[in-house]
Amino acid sequence: MATAAQRRFCRCACFCSQNLYVARYGLHLRFRDEHQLRRDYGQLLRSRGCVTSKDFQQLLEELEQEVGRRRRLGQESAVRKALIASSYHPARPEVYSSLQDAALAPEFMAAAEYSTSPGADLEGLLQRLETVSGTDV
Numbered sequence: 001m002a003t004a005a006q007r008r009f010c011r012c013a014c015f016c017s018q019n020l021y022v023a024r025y026g027l028h029l030r031f032r033d034e035h036q037l038r039r040d041y042g043q044l045l046r047s048r049g050c051v052t053s054k055d056f057q058q059l060l061e062e063l064e065q066e067v068g069r070r071r072r073l074g075q076e077s078a079v080r081k082a083l084i085a086s087s088y089h090p091a092r093p094e095v096y097s098s099l100q101d102a103a104l105a106p107e108f109m110a111a112a113e114y115s116t117s118p119g120a121d122l123e124g125l126l127q128r129l130e131t132v133s134g135t136d137v
Helices: 034-047 053-087 093-098 106-115 122-133
Strands: 020-022 027-029
Touching (some): 020 053, 027 034
Antiparallel strands (some): 020 027
């Protein structure tokens, strides 16, 4: 199983361009650039109240800010993780030193290992989790 030092933040490219919610218009949008936004959503946005050039400019700025925020998540997460690692001191260190893989159920370990394997899929993981929980998932 991968250690924390080996893990890195991964995201699908669509995370930065799809499912951007704009509460003011009650819409989830796909956004790549202004031209695409006007072409794909112009009529719908106008029907929801985005009628002036100022409205549209505000929407563009909001979407660009959200895309930027999403792009920075990995880096910001790494900075937070480093800060916590450098300043956190557990109140009870023995709790952390005694928790070994051997203390975890073998079924749970098998599910965790499967989830990081190249051929892992949702169905296979759910089957393994059913074994761990003893119930239907």
